[in-house]
Amino acid sequence: MKVSLLDDLRRQNPIVFNISNFVTVQDVANGINAIGASPIMSEEVDEADEMVQMSQAVCLNLGAFTTPQVHQIKVTGQLANQYHKPLVVDPVAVGAVKYRAQVAAELFQAFQPDVLRGNAGEIAALAGINWQAKGIDAGEGAADLVTIAETCAKKQKCTVILSGPTDVITDGTRTVQVINGTTLFQTHVGSGDMLSSIVAAFCAIEDDYFEAAQTACLVFAAIGQRVAQADPQMGAGTFIIKLMDALQQTTVAQIEAVAAYE
Ligand SMILES: Nc1ncnc2c1ncn2[C@@H]1O[C@H](COP(=O)(O)OP(=O)(O)OP(=O)(O)O)[C@@H](O)[C@H]1O
Ligand SMILES: Cc1ncsc1CCO
Numbered sequence: 107m108k109v110s111l112l113d114d115l116r117r118q119n120p121i122v123f124n125i126s127n128f129v130t131v132q133d134v135a136n137g138i139n140a141i142g143a144s145p146i147m148s149e150e151v152d153e154a155d156e157m158v159q160m161s162q163a164v165c166l167n168l169g170a171f172t173t174p175q176v177h178q179i180k181v182t183g184q185l186a187n188q189y190h191k192p193l194v195v196d197p198v199a200v201g202a203v204k205y206r207a208q209v210a211a212e213l214f215q216a217f218q219p220d221v222l223r224g225n226a227g228e229i230a231a232l233a234g235i236n237w238q239a240k241g242i243d244a245g246e247g248a249a250d251l252v253t254i255a256e257t258c259a260k261k262q263k264c265t266v267i268l269s270g271p272t273d274v275i276t277d278g279t280r281t282v283q284v285i286n287g288t289t290l291f292q293t294h295v296g297s298g299d300m301l302s303s304i305v306a307a308f309c310a311i312e313d314d315y316f317e318a319a320q321t322a323c324l325v326f327a328a329i330g331q332r333v334a335q336a337d338p339q340m341g342a343g344t345f346i347i348k349l350m351d352a353l354q355q356t357t358v359a360q361i362e363a364v365a366a367y368e
């Protein structure tokens with residue numbers, strides 16, 4: 107685990123191009139900015155080529171697309187592959203909505219993600235494993251989370267992050283579990299979207315996307331855990347504000363001091 111990648115990220119301040127969703131776009135932009143990268147968002151396919159070329163990573167969030175946006179997402183994903191820019195995809199609610207699963211399957215015919223980041227319900231759906239997803243939330247299932255993530259990585263031919271109380275990160279061969287975190291993440295809609303774009307920021311500065319993905323998960327979860335531990339009475343509203351502060355201010359040494367992974 108190379109937590110020092112966080113210092114590289116802050117030094118290099120890479121541009122991360124996001125097609126976000128309207129629910130969480132501001133948290134995603136501010137999260138990227140706070141941690142030390144440079145966000146840019148777009149809803150216009152005509153600027154996709156220029157945007158991808160000037161970016162060091164691309165994050166496509168499938169949270170709330172319209173038909174024109176599906177086209178924009180498809181073109182942007184293809185451009186990311188063409189220009190060899192790391193491509194992270196967040197497949198929001200593909201386990202809960204058949205239409206979304208169908209659109210995601212069509213998109214993955216058109217381009218190849220480098221990292222897929224979703225909760226258990228989303229990653230199980232992309233792995234073809236039975237699970238009861240619940241809207242944007244993970245839902246319930248009996249299957250083993252490591253098996254789900256590894257199956258998904260092999261099937262989709264990329265690094266996979268299955269996030270939750272424990273994050274499972276795998277490229278199908280190497281697998282790490284990040285234990286850090288706080289239940290307060292669940293009280294803030296868009297914690298996962300923030301994580302996906304922060305994964306893209308780490309992929310912008312580290313060519314081994316498995317390494318980038320596991321470091322991003324550890325950094326995000328450990329920072330959230332430190333915030334929660336500082337005030338046991340904290341609620342959802344304060345958490346996001348303190349989390350933004352901590353994304354900006356937490357040091358590599360502070361993260362290493364609480365890091366828990368296996
Ligand atoms: N119960 C929990 N305990 C500790 N950490 C958690 C817990 N649930 C989620 N997390 C952390 O929250 C972050 C977001 O992951 P999560 O799986 O909740 O994404 P998500 O379901 O896509 O969220 P959203 O749809 O709100 O964006 C990750 O860093 C994960 O480790
Ligand atoms: C609540 C919600 N609905 C569509 S996207 C989204 C934010 C979590 O991705």
Ligand SMILES: [Mg+2]
Pocket residue numbers: 198199224225242298299
């Ligand atoms: Mg999500």
